[in-house]
Amino acid sequence: MRRWSSLTLADYTDTVIAAVESAxxxxxxxxxxxxGLTVSQVAERVPDKLxxxxxxxAMLLKDGQSTVEVATSDTDSExxxxxxxxxxxxxxxxAAGAAPRLxxxxxxKEVSDAATARLVPEPIVPSSTPxxxxxxxxxAVPRSYIVCEQDLAITxxxxxAMIAAVGVDRTVEMQxxxxxxxxxxxxxxxxxxxxxxx
Numbered sequence: 001m002r003r004w005s006s007l008t009l010a011d012y013t014d015t016v017i018a019a020v021e022s023a024x025x026x027x028x029x030x031x032x033x034x035x036g037l038t039v040s041q042v043a044e045r046v047p048d049k050l051x052x053x054x055x056x057x058a059m060l061l062k063d064g065q066s067t068v069e070v071a072t073s074d075t076d077s078e079x080x081x082x083x084x085x086x087x088x089x090x091x092x093x094x095a096a097g098a099a100p101r102l103x104x105x106x107x108x109k110e111v112s113d114a115a116t117a118r119l120v121p122e123p124i125v126p127s128s129t130p131x132x133x134x135x136x137x138x139x140a141v142p143r144s145y146i147v148c149e150q151d152l153a154i155t156x157x158x159x160x161a162m163i164a165a166v167g168v169d170r171t172v173e174m175q176x177x178x179x180x181x182x183x184x185x186x187x188x189x190x191x192x193x194x195x196x197x198x
Contacts, residue, residue: 006090009126013041017049026051028196031058033154033178034067034122040131044138053141054195056188057148057178060162063134067127074158078102091121102153106177106184115182144170144195146180146188153178170195 016038020027028051031039036058043050059067071080082098085091094102099119104112133139145168147159163171172191174180180188 007123007125009037009041009129009131012038012126013045016042017046020046020049023049028052028054028192030054030056030192032056032181033058034127036060037067037126037129037131040133040138043141044133047137047141050141052196053143054192055143055145055168056180057146057151057154057159059154060143060145060159060166060168061131061133062166063132064130066130069130070158070162071127071154074155076155076157077153079153085124086121090125091123092127093121094119103178104182105152106150107179107182111182115179143168144172146191147171147173148176148178148180149173150176151178170198 016029020029020042026049029039029042031037031053033056036055039053039055039058040061043053059070061067061070071077074080078098079094079102082095082102083092084095086093096116100112100116103119104115107115145159145163147156147163148154149156151159172195174184174187174191176184176188
C-alpha cells in the first residue's frame, strides 16, 4: 500500500478532475494556498470542464516553476522558517506554536484551535513539482485572484508578485488572513459568487 506521504501533484489533480467531471457542467474551481498548483494542473488537463479559476491566497505559478522555488523567495513570510521535515523526509509540518498565527490569525480562538487540531503533515513532492501549463489550455480559462491583505503565510507582496508575473483577469482584495473561509465565510462566499457570475 502506498504511503500517504508519497502522494504527488498528479494524484491531487486526478482527484479533483474526477469531482469536476462528475458535476456534469463547467464549474468554477477555487484553489487555496498550495491548492493553486492543483487547479492550474486541472485547467491544463480539462479546460473545457471549467468556467473559471479563482486563486485564493494561492500559489499562482508560471510554467516550470515549483512552490519551493517561489516560496523561498518570499523573504517576509515566516512560513518557511517554521517548516520542518519528518523522519522519512517525505512530509513537512509547520511548528505547532506558529500555525495558529500564520494560518488562522484573524479567526476566533475557538475556530483557530479547531482548525489547528486538524492540520496534518504535508507530502513534499507536490510542492517541489514544477507546474506544467500552456497558454492554449490553462491559459484559456478565465482566472481571478483574491489577495488576502493580512496573510502571514503567503504575504500580500508575494501574492501580488505572482499576479504581476503570471497575469489574471480580475483581482479582489480581502482584509483577511490566510484562511478567510474560516474568518470571513459570508464575505468570501459573496466574492466567489460575484466572480463566478462575471
